[in-house]
Amino acid sequence: MNDAQGKGAGGDALARFVGVDKSYDGQTLAVRGLTLDVAKGEFLTLLGPSGSGKTTTLNMLAGFERPTRGTILLAGRPVDRLPPYQRNIGMVFQNYALFPHMTVADNVAFPLSVRGVAKGEIAQRVKRALATVQLEAFAGRRPTQLSGGQQQRIALARALVFEPSLVLMDEPLGALDKKLREQMQIEIKLLHERLGLTVVYVTHDQSEALTMSDRVAIFHDGEVEQLGQPDELYDRPRTPFVAGFIGENNLMVGTVASLAGGLARVMLAGGIEVMATPAGALAPGAQTVIAVRPEAIHIAASAGGENTMPAIVRSRIYLGDHQRLLTEISNRLVIRVKVPAATHAAQDAPILLSWPAADCLAFPSAGLADVTLNEEWTRS
Amino acid sequence: MTETAAARDPTLAAAVRRATRGQRLAAAGLVAPLVLLLVCSLCLPIASLLGRAFYDPTMADGLPRTAAALAVDTGATVPGDAAFAALGADLAADLKDDTVFRVAQYLNTILPGSRSHVLRAARGARADAPYTRESLLAADPFWGEPDTWFIIRSGVKPFTSTYLLAAIDLQWLPTGGIGPVPPGQGIYRLIFLRTFLIAAAVTAITLVLGFPLAWLLATLPGTVASRLIMLVLLPFWTSILVRTAAWTVLLQKFGLLNDLLLWLGVTSGRMEFMYNRTGLLIAMTHIQLPFTLLPIYSVMRTIDPSQMRAAYSLGARPVSAFLRVYLPQVMPGVMGGCLLTFILCLGYFITPALVGGTADQLISNFISDYINVDLNWPMAASLSFILLGATLTLSLLFARLVGGGRVRIF
Numbered sequence: 097m098n099d100a101q102g103k104g105a106g107g108d109a110l111a112r113f114v115g116v117d118k119s120y121d122g123q124t125l126a127v128r129g130l131t132l133d134v135a136k137g138e139f140l141t142l143l144g145p146s147g148s149g150k151t152t153t154l155n156m157l158a159g160f161e162r163p164t165r166g167t168i169l170l171a172g173r174p175v176d177r178l179p180p181y182q183r184n185i186g187m188v189f190q191n192y193a194l195f196p197h198m199t200v201a202d203n204v205a206f207p208l209s210v211r212g213v214a215k216g217e218i219a220q221r222v223k224r225a226l227a228t229v230q231l232e233a234f235a236g237r238r239p240t241q242l243s244g245g246q247q248q249r250i251a252l253a254r255a256l257v258f259e260p261s262l263v264l265m266d267e268p269l270g271a272l273d274k275k276l277r278e279q280m281q282i283e284i285k286l287l288h289e290r291l292g293l294t295v296v297y298v299t300h301d302q303s304e305a306l307t308m309s310d311r312v313a314i315f316h317d318g319e320v321e322q323l324g325q326p327d328e329l330y331d332r333p334r335t336p337f338v339a340g341f342i343g344e345n346n347l348m349v350g351t352v353a354s355l356a357g358g359l360a361r362v363m364l365a366g367g368i369e370v371m372a373t374p375a376g377a378l379a380p381g382a383q384t385v386i387a388v389r390p391e392a393i394h395i396a397a398s399a400g401g402e403n404t405m406p407a408i409v410r411s412r413i414y415l416g417d418h419q420r421l422l423t424e425i426s427n428r429l430v431i432r433v434k435v436p437a438a439t440h441a442a443q444d445a446p447i448l449l450s451w452p453a454a455d456c457l458a459f460p461s462a463g464l465a466d467v468t469l470n471e472e473w474t475r476s
Numbered sequence: 477m478t479e480t481a482a483a484r485d486p487t488l489a490a491a492v493r494r495a496t497r498g499q500r501l502a503a504a505g506l507v508a509p510l511v512l513l514l515v516c517s518l519c520l521p522i523a524s525l526l527g528r529a530f531y532d533p534t535m536a537d538g539l540p541r542t543a544a545a546l547a548v549d550t551g552a553t554v555p556g557d558a559a560f561a562a563l564g565a566d567l568a569a570d571l572k573d574d575t576v577f578r579v580a581q582y583l584n585t586i587l588p589g590s591r592s593h594v595l596r597a598a599r600g601a602r603a604d605a606p607y608t609r610e611s612l613l614a615a616d617p618f619w620g621e622p623d624t625w626f627i628i629r630s631g632v633k634p635f636t637s638t639y640l641l642a643a644i645d646l647q648w649l650p651t652g653g654i655g656p657v658p659p660g661q662g663i664y665r666l667i668f669l670r671t672f673l674i675a676a677a678v679t680a681i682t683l684v685l686g687f688p689l690a691w692l693l694a695t696l697p698g699t700v701a702s703r704l705i706m707l708v709l710l711p712f713w714t715s716i717l718v719r720t721a722a723w724t725v726l727l728q729k730f731g732l733l734n735d736l737l738l739w740l741g742v743t744s745g746r747m748e749f750m751y752n753r754t755g756l757l758i759a760m761t762h763i764q765l766p767f768t769l770l771p772i773y774s775v776m777r778t779i780d781p782s783q784m785r786a787a788y789s790l791g792a793r794p795v796s797a798f799l800r801v802y803l804p805q806v807m808p809g810v811m812g813g814c815l816l817t818f819i820l821c822l823g824y825f826i827t828p829a830l831v832g833g834t835a836d837q838l839i840s841n842f843i844s845d846y847i848n849v850d851l852n853w854p855m856a857a858s859l860s861f862i863l864l865g866a867t868l869t870l871s872l873l874f875a876r877l878v879g880g881g882r883v884r885i886f
Contacts, residue, residue, distance in 0.1 A: 160785055180788040181797075193786035197804045206800075207790035258791065 109133040109169075110262055110294050111157060116166035118152050126152045128318040130166070134262070134296055139288050141297045143305040144315030145341075145466065150298045153315070154264050157296060159183050171261065181210075186255030190267040192247045194239035200226070200250050201235035207258040225257040226250075228287070245276045252284070256291070265297045269304065281307050302342050306330070314338050316466065334375065336459045336467045339387040346388050346431050347469045349461065352378050360458045362386055366427025370403050372458035383461040385469070390420065390434040392455035395441075396448040404450040407431060409441045410473055423449060424473040431470065526864070529640055529857035535631035538579040539566040543632035553622040553629070553650065557608045560619070564607035567598035585852050586627050593618040626650050639858035644668075664839075664859065668866070671838040674753075675821035678760045679768065679814050685761070686769035686813065693769075694776035705773075711763050720830045723759050724750060727831075756832040760824060767820060768813035775809030775884055808884035815874060815883060822867055839863055 111134040118127040127149040134140050142150035155161040156168060159180030167174050175183060186207075194203050204225050208218045226232045229249035239247055248268060255263055265284075269277045285308045288295050299305055305312045306326040313323045314337075322329060322338045333339035340347055350362040350370065360378055362370045364386075372386045396404045407423035410430070414437070421433045421441055431449060441447065536543055541562035549555040570576035580594040593616055600615060601607065613620045630638060630648060641647055641654060645662030649655045656662060689708070693701045711719060726732050727749035737743045749755050779802065787797035825840035832838075839859060846856035875883060 158785075158789055160788075180785070181791050181793055183789075184791070185789060187786065187789040189782045189786060191780060191782060193780065193782040195783065195786075195801055195805075206787075206792070210790065210792040210796055210800075254790065264789075 108136045110136045110171060111296070112169040112172075113153070113156075114167050114169065116153075116156065116163045116168060118149070118156060118161065119164045125164075125318050127156070127163075130320060132313060132320060132323070134294060136294055137292055138310045139285070139293075139295045139297065139308060141299060141305040141309040141312045142315055143299055143302060143312050143341075145300055148315035149318040150300075150313075150315045151266060154266055154296060154298050157262075158185055158187050158264055184258075184260050184262075186258065186260035186263045188248075188251045188255045188263070188265040188268045190270050192239070192251040192268075194247055194251055194254070196238065196240055198239075199235065200231070200237050200239060200242070203239065203250060204254045204257050207254065211258065221257055225253040228256070228291075229253045229283075244272050245280060248272065248280060249283075252287070256287070256293070261294065263293050263295045265295065267299055268297075269299075269301075277304070278307075284308065306342070314341060316341075332375070333387070333457070336385040336387065336461070336464065339457065339459070340467050344390055344432065346390065346393075347467060348386050348429060349464075349469060350384055350386055350458075352380050352382050352384050352458070354380050359453050360384070362458055364427060365429070366425075368405060368425065368427055370456065371453035372456040373454055375457040376460040378458060378460060384458045385461045385464065385467070386456055386458050388451050388456040390432045393431065393433045393449055393451045395433075395435060395439065396450035399448055401450050402453055403456065404448055407447055407449045409443060409445050409447060412441055412443065422473075423447065425449070428472040429470050430473050525853070525857050526861050527857070528854045529643075529861040530637060531635055532582075532631075532639075532854050533634040534578050534582045535628065536634040538570050538575060538582075539563065539628070539632055541566050542628065546629055546632060554609070554620060554625050560609045560612050561606035563619075564597070564601035564612070565603075567594070568601040568603065571598045571601075581851075582631060583624075583627060585850070585855075587623060590618065590624070622650060639854040640861065642855065643858040643862045664842075664862075667837070667839050667842060668862070670836075671822055671840075671863075672866075674756065674760070674836075674838065675818050677757060678764055678821045679818045681757065681761045682765050682768035682817050683810065683814055686765055687772060687810070690769050690773040690776055690809075693773050694779075695781075708766050708769060712766060716826055716830075719763070720759070720827070723755070723762075723831055727755055727758065750831060752833045753836055756828055756836045759827050759831045760821060763827065764817045764821060768817045771812040771816065771884055772806060772809040775806050775812075779805050807878070811874075811878050811883045815871065819867055819871065822863060 113130045113132040116127060116130040117125055119125050130149075130153060132153075142153055144150045152161060156163055159175070159178060162176060167176055169175065170178075170183060170185075195206065198206070201222050204222045205218050208221060213221070222235070223232065226235055229252055231246060231249055231253070234242060234246065234250075239250060242250065251268070268284075269280050272280060281304055284295075287293065288308075297305075297308065306329075309326055311323060311325055312329055314321045314329065316337050322334045324332075329338060329342050333342060336347055339345045348364055350364040353361040353363050353369070355361075355374070355378060358373070360372050360374045362372050362384055364370060370386060372384075375387075378384060399406075405425055407425045409421055410424050411422040413420040413422075417437060418434055419437050419439065419441075421435060423431050423433055425431055433449060435441070539562075542559055545559040545562040546555060549559050567576060567579070570579060576595065576598045580591040583594055584591040596616060597607075597612065597619065605611075618624060630636060638648060642657070643664050645657050645665050646654050647657050693704055693708075696704070714722075724731070728734075729746050729748060729750070731749075733749060734743075734746045737747065749758065783801055783805070784797055787801040788794075792800065822838075823840050824838055825844050828836050828838050828841055840863075843856045843859045843863075846852045846859070
C-alpha cells in the first residue's frame, strides 16, 4: 500500500479522505472505509463499475454530499462543513451542465464574475481560457449551437478559468463517440501536464483510466480494491476482480495442490494441472482463482513444456493487427488467446496452448462477486 | 447541401413534393375539423358579437325615410315637418311588418319609458294625414324633446361609436364633440381598473404560492410528485357549485376558519371572509393556482439538477446561483403561467357573483348582465371589445418585454 500510494503518501496531499463512510438509506454503505490521498499535480482516476461508489466519492469531494462518517481534508483542512462554492474546486459534469441561457463567453466568465473579478480582467481570462481549448471563435455562440465535443471543451474551459486547486471530472467523455473520446482523452491529458493540474477523474472505462492516469483507484462495492499506477494494476492485480476488470483475463477456479519454489501447483476441473505464481496467501487444499492474460498464451510447437495443453480452435476473431482465438481445452472451458494476425488457425483444428507460470497468477478465492469466470464451450 | 442539389436539379424538389403530397393532405385532413370547429364556434360568433359594438342597423332599417329626411334637415335638433311625416310613414310601415318593436326597444334602452311613446305614435299614424311637427307634438310632447331626436339622429347611422364611448365612460355631447358622461354615471373605467387589479393580485398570489410548490414537486421523485399534483389539480375536478359551497362552509362568519381562528386566539371577533374582496381573492387563487403552477413545474422538470451543482462548484452562492442560473431558465414557465392566470382572471364572473361582494363585481359580470338581463347586446359587445383589446394589448406588450419565445405554457 505504501508503495502503491507513491506520490500521495507525502505531506503534499492536496485532498485526503480519512475513514470516510457514506450511506444514503442508513442501511447500506455506498462508500465504505475510504482512506485515499490525492497528491498535488497528479491525475487520479476513480475506476469501477456503476454503483461502486466512485461518483459518490467525487460528490463528497466536491461538497455535494457529506460523509456519513469520517472526514475529508483539503490542503490539510477539514472541509466537512465547507459548502461547494467555497471549496475552489472545478468540476466537469457528464452532461457538461453548461448554462443554456448564456453565451459560451458568459459561461466561461461565470466563475470569475461570481468572484467579483474586474470586467477587463474577466474578458482577458475568458479569452485565454477559450484559446486553451481552441474555441475562441465560438465566444458569442450558445452552448446548444455547439457539438458534443465542443461543449465538453467549453465545460473544461469553464472549470479551469478560475484556476481551481483541484479539478474533478465525472465521466466527462461518456457521451462522446469513440474517436472523439480518444482525441479528448489526449487533450485532457496534455492540459493536465501543461497547466500542472490536479485532477480526480471518474470513469467506468478501464482503457480510458489506463490511458490518462498517474494512478488509478479501482472501486468495487464501495471500497477501493486496489490503488496503483496503471502498469502495476495490469501486471500485478491483487484480486480476481481487479484482474478481470483491468484488461482481459482468463479466470478459472482450481484447487491448490502444492506450493514449492515460489510457485503453486493448481488443479483445475477435469484434472488439468497448471503452475501459477501466487498473488496472495495460499495454502495447499484451498480454492484459488487463476488468471492468465490472452496475450501471455502462445501456441506451442510440441507438448511437454510449462503449462502446455491441447485445445481445439472453436472460433477466430480477426482484429487487423492481431487475432483472437476462442479455444476449448479438455475440461470444456473456453480459453481466449491473442495471437499474431498471420498465425494460421483453422476452425476445429487441434492446437497446443502454453503459457509461462510467471504470467499466471493464483489468487486466494475470497470474494468472487462480480468476477466473470471463463465458461464452458456450448455448441450452438 | 440539399438546397444546392435542389437548385441544380429542379425535378428533385418536384419529386419530393409529389412524394409528400399524401402526407400533407393527411395532415390537413386531420387539422380541418379543428379549424372548422374553431371558425364556426369561436371566430364567427365572436366577430358577430363584437361587431354589434359599433354596427347596429336597427334604426337605419326601421326608419329609412326618417333617415333620409334627417340627412337634409341638419338645422336644430328637433327637425321640421318633412322628418315628422317620414317618421309617421316609417312607423306605420314597421307596425305592418311587425318590426316596430325593435325601434321601440332600441329607444327604450337609451331613454327608459320611450317604448310606449313609439308604439302610440306608430298606431296613430295615418297614410292620408301625415304627421306634422305640430300635430305629433300636440299628441305627445315626447317628440319635441331634443334628447329624443338626438338619439334618433345618431341611431339612424348604422355605424356608431356611442356604445364604445359609453364603455369607457365617454359620450357624444348634444353640443357636438366627445365628453365625459355626467358625474355618477361613469362606472366602467373603475370596473376595468378593478378587474385588472384583481387579476394582477391573483396572479401575484398564485405565483408566490405556486413557485416554491412547483420547485418542491420538480425535485421530488416522480411518483410522489404525481400524487401531489393530483391534489393541486383537485379544483379542476370539482364543480363550481360544490367548490363555492365548500368555501361558504369554511369562510362564512360562523364557519370553520373563524371557529379555528377564535379557538387559536388569533382573532378576538369573527372576521368577514365571504362576500368581500378577501373571499374573492381566496376563491380565485384556489382555482387559478394550477394554471400558474403547471407551466412553471413543467419547465422546472426539464432543468437538470447538475445545473445548480455546476453553479455552486463554480463558486456561486445559493442566492446568486438561483438568480443567475435557475431563475432565467424557469422564466419562460413563470411568464407562461402568469399570463395564463392573468388572462383567465379577466374573464371571471361566476366566482365574483357567488363569493364576492357588490364592490367586487368584475367587468364580465356587467357583460353577462347586459346579455342576459338588460338585453343590451351592443353595450355587452362594447365592453367585451374594450376588454379584448386591453387584454391583447397587454399580452403583446408583455411578450415584447420578455421576448415572445420566452413564454411557455406547457
